[in-house]
Amino acid sequence: MxxxxxxxxxxxxxxxxxxxxxxxxxxxxxxxxxxxxxxxxxxxxxxxxxxxxxxxxxxxxxxxxxxxxxxxxxxxxxxxxxxxxxxxxxxxxxxxxxxxxxxRDAANDRLVLRRGLSLEEMRKSHGMGFKIGTNAVRRAAHVRRLFPEADVIHFRGAADTRIRKLDNGEMQRLADAREVGPDDALVVARSGLQRIGLASRIARDFSPVEMLPAAxxxxxxxxxxxxxxxxxxxxxxxxDAPSRLSAEAEREVLWVLNGHCNSPIAAHAVLSGHDMTSFASVLDEQGGQLIETSRCGPANRPRELGRAVGFDLLDKGAADLIARCRPEDD
The missing domain is CATH 3.40.190.10 (Periplasmic binding protein-like II)
Structure with a gap:
């Protein structure tokens, strides 16, 4: 060609x-x-x-x-x-x-509620009785940490499809033919909602402190x-040079941790002039244990910074948390 x-x-x-x-x-x-x-x-x-x-x-x-x-x-x-x-x-x-x-678009995660539900209801109940859908292991772990009384549901599909299912009260069929739901809320990336014109559905912004984004x-x-x-x-x-620098730092964390699809690993790099700060964390699937770290370094050496952050997490015991999440037949 x-x-x-x-x-x-x-x-x-x-x-x-x-x-x-x-x-x-x-x-x-x-x-x-x-x-x-x-x-x-x-x-x-x-x-x-x-x-x-x-x-x-x-x-x-x-x-x-x-x-x-x-x-x-x-x-x-x-x-x-x-x-x-x-x-x-x-x-x-x-x-x-x-x-x-x-x-880079906004990297943070956002909460979307089914039409007719209010964020105040969720706050007062601490999530009790709410079904929150996500297909990401990292998001599910964070949601269990933030809303321990809520029921986290495995919910798949493109963002627009998931929101349609949410509003229509549709169930999610699992691979074993069981059905779960319907959901009361979803956790999705803000960038995706903006690109498909659904940013108005955002009920709550999760700060990086609450829910560190995926690499x-x-x-x-x-x-x-x-x-x-x-x-x-x-x-x-x-x-875009800033996006590339951030991506290289964040993906180096994944490489060091040997991150896989069932790993609740988060990594996010922030540029400030010639400096970069790299944040990263690993959770267990239930959100009960959190290991986190951060480092600052020259922005023009992103992989070196990401590698140092990854080894910090390993020194703190991240490998054990990741191993617990790995499928038995992996």
């Missing part, structure tokens, strides 16, 4: 994936009006199976990423769009490279073949 064209792969399901990929295409076209950008949609295993936990498909990487990346290897695509938090952090993808990271949350990444220099040069037009 050559010439003034670029084919980008993305998930077929979900308004957020479409919006993110369209933003990549818009930025590329604004840099070169002669570039023909085509968006190719894929139905991934994670989209086809809306009931199983993501671990069944090898985590988010297997559920949403592997099929699209295979198309790059086959030469069908130049590049692929990802929410960076969905890329596995404990293993690299042979012969592929993240060539661009868009400017890469709020960053849209574009991956391509390592040796495809024409594509890498084009993607370099839209690469």
């Amino acid at each position: 050559s010439g003034q064209s670029l084919r980008i792969g993305t998930r077929k399901s979900g308004a957020m994936a479409r919006a993110q990929t369209e933003e990549i295409a818009r930025r590329l076209r604004s840099e070169n009006e002669n570039l023909d950008v085509a968006i190719i949609k894929f139905e991934t295993p994670g989209d086809q199976d809306q009931s199983s936990r993501l671990a069944r498909h090898g985590g988010k990487g297997g559920a949403f990423v592997v099929g699209i990346l295979s198309a790059i290897h086959r030469g069908e695509l130049h590049a692929a769009m990802h929410s960076l938090k969905d890329l596995p952090g404990n293993e690299g993808t042979p012969s592929l490279v993240v060539a661009a990271a868009l400017p 890469g949350q709020g960053i849209v990444a574009v991956e391509c073949a390592e040796r495809d220099w024409p594509t890498r040069m084009r993607l370099a037009w839209i690469d």
